[in-house]
Amino acid sequence: MYTLKMKYGRGTVDVSIPKKNLLKVIESNSSKEKSKTQEEVIIDALANPIASARLKQLVHQGEKVCVVISDVTRLWQKMSMYLPYIVEELNNGGVKDEDILFISATGSHREQTKEEHTLLLGEKLSERFEVINHNCHDEENLTYLGKTRFGTPVMVNKKALECDHIILTGAIVFHLLAGWGGGKKSVLPGICSYESIMKNHALSLSPNAGEGSNPLVKSGYTENNPLHQDMLEATSFVKPTFMFNVIMDKEGRISHAVAGNYIKAHEAGCKIVDQIDGVAIEEKADLVIATAGGYPKDINLYQTCKTVINAKEAVKKGGTMIILSQCTEGFGNDHVQEMIRNYDTVEERETALREDYSIAKYIGYFMSEVAQEFLFILVGDMDQKLVEKANMKVVSTIEKALEIAYEEKGKDLKTYLMPYGANTLPKFLK
Template sequence: MHIQLPYGKGRLEGEIDDQKLQGYLQCPLNNHVYESEAAIVEQSLKQPIGSKTLAELAYGKRHIVIIASDHTRPVPSKIILPAMLSEIEKVSPQAQISILIATGCHRSTTAKELRAKFGDELMQRLTIHIHDSESDQMADLGILPSGAPCLINQLAVEADLLLAEGFIEPHFFAGYSGGRKSVLPGIAAKNCVLHNHCAALIDSPFSRAGLLKGNPIHLDMKVAARKANLAFIVNVVLDEQQRIIASFAGDAVMAHERGCAYAAKRCGLPPIMSDLVITSNNGYPLDQNLYQSVKGLSTAAETCCKSGVIIMACQCADGIGGDAFFNMFAQCETVQKLYDKILSVPAAQTVSDQWQAQILARILIDHQVIMISDLDDEVIKKMHMIPAHTLNEAVQLADKCRGIKSITVIPEGVSVFIQK
């Protein structure tokens, strides 16, 4: 049977034994009757959820900040922002509007990436500031439920009106992306992010994809957004080709929860347990580095038999995605010892990339991972995974590892979550 997986900006193709195939886990968002993406966003702005309209909120405001996603997220800002700006400018044409790029602890977004995200016209119209979690001025907004210090970018806190764009999909420990994540980790200080992503919170059984109730990481994020006075959001849901199929505008909590409920009905799928699970990290921009691949891997692990094999297709054109992340694995004696060491780290001593290493180690303890990427083989081996360069090669390696009798395919591992 011929299969295809997203890989970078293209596709990875190969064959599997159809007699071993147990099934596909694919988000039904892709079976959609399309209408104008701009019209979908504009309609959501006309009918905000739990809030006054954006025009009513913006009336008379002089300094407005819109939090926008960074280069690692496929948010269609070229469509969302013009609709938001139109609502603002018709009531407050003299308002100073700043775009704050929510990098969290990621690297800075480049000028080329900004231009690709916003386009020439918006780049000329907008004042853009790229959040730096270590050097920007931060406002101290108190303590979060986890005990983390709530330190948020001063530019956002001083705004007359704080807004955010974003998108909603399952998130492997925050439940879902979007909404409050624009603030934490998006524009938070590094030590605030580190504390929120500590080992104890990551280890919670509620810190999983598709879960908001009882999720301690989500709770911190929601409180941080409230403390920062995030007044209004526009969050969209995308299909596999990154086209807008739904938009939710309004109150930062209520609109986000409505969007999550919409996504849950379409992205939550029952497990199809197999010896081998084949998946991807959704292609560009989500598969730019090895660090991000843990998201798709966490989905695959939920439907892979213990001691089974996972094949992950993640191009990694931008490399590993974090030296600390790589070094934790390259320098550890065994993955189990690394995992135990991370679990013993107090919240206040959390280090960069620890959470990603914790989740990957948790996966590697129970599963062998074969990584198809553009990275050097030795890098993959030092990460305690098996390198491969084609899908057919990866399937052959999986059979050697375990004698595969059953296969589940998840074409876009980041877009779905496993309901148990």
């Protein structure tokens, strides 16, 4: 037997399968720049911007600068570590503290508290600056700039637009809809209206009713991804002056960073993420066993979707997915629960979603869509009755999950293990 400890909640679970059935453990490729400290990575990126002059050369005394930062759900990107260097660069360009505005790119998330703002900026910067929460529903503080060719109305935070420069910050990871996070996402959804966000994210569905999810909207793909292209177009109305994005390793360190032009620098960062977290596979498996990587990535079903969307790429159609996700907080969102519990079929869910789209509803829809395509077994704390309409099976142990898989599909199942399923993207070499 081959046994691998996989993170589950705040602990670990031993996953054991016959050694002859193991195709591969899918995990990140090792980074080549561990000799650099995190501070050196940040400083090097700011000193060597891509397709841009240095930030301190782009700003001038008397100009107002808006720095767009992520909200507390992205605290893992260690913004309190890199933001002081960005402020220093602005100060060196002649910009005074009173002319620097921080806006938390909450998108459609809740407002952040003062305590959370301190976590975002760090103690020292919090003594010098306040953070404004973006409110996607506050129409008085939104400015309409036009429509994209996809029909998305671009309504952006008024205070950001009143500044001479907009600086985007964040982190680049695989993203289930936009291909990759970071870059333009600081604008849309970050500081746009709720209507803008929902219109954009509705592109995750096929243009034709009844066809379900749009196959061009997926992790690690941007070339013909309409949702990504729409975000880029929306951001072109804003014309950000500069971007700084970090890339984390599996230990949670800032291993790389990119700075400069918000398109070119982001593209360079995406290539780095792809080299580290994009893992080539030569065949699809009968069975994939994946974990998000433990708490808080497996806190609820909403967050679990990130693991499911990646694991899906490694398994044959009609195969089996076992997802280890404790889900101590259940669905994590009322809209996810509504889509899974209130409808009997995937078709009914799609119709309801098209009539009243929300991101959380799409997550609920997508999970049911996957459960129709694969044998979907969740190892977690959720009540089986809550998800049975979506064809999802819930068990409390990996042993029980394997028992069901072997009983329904046979014991000789070629298997992939994904210990960091929320971050690693299997790439099938056709």
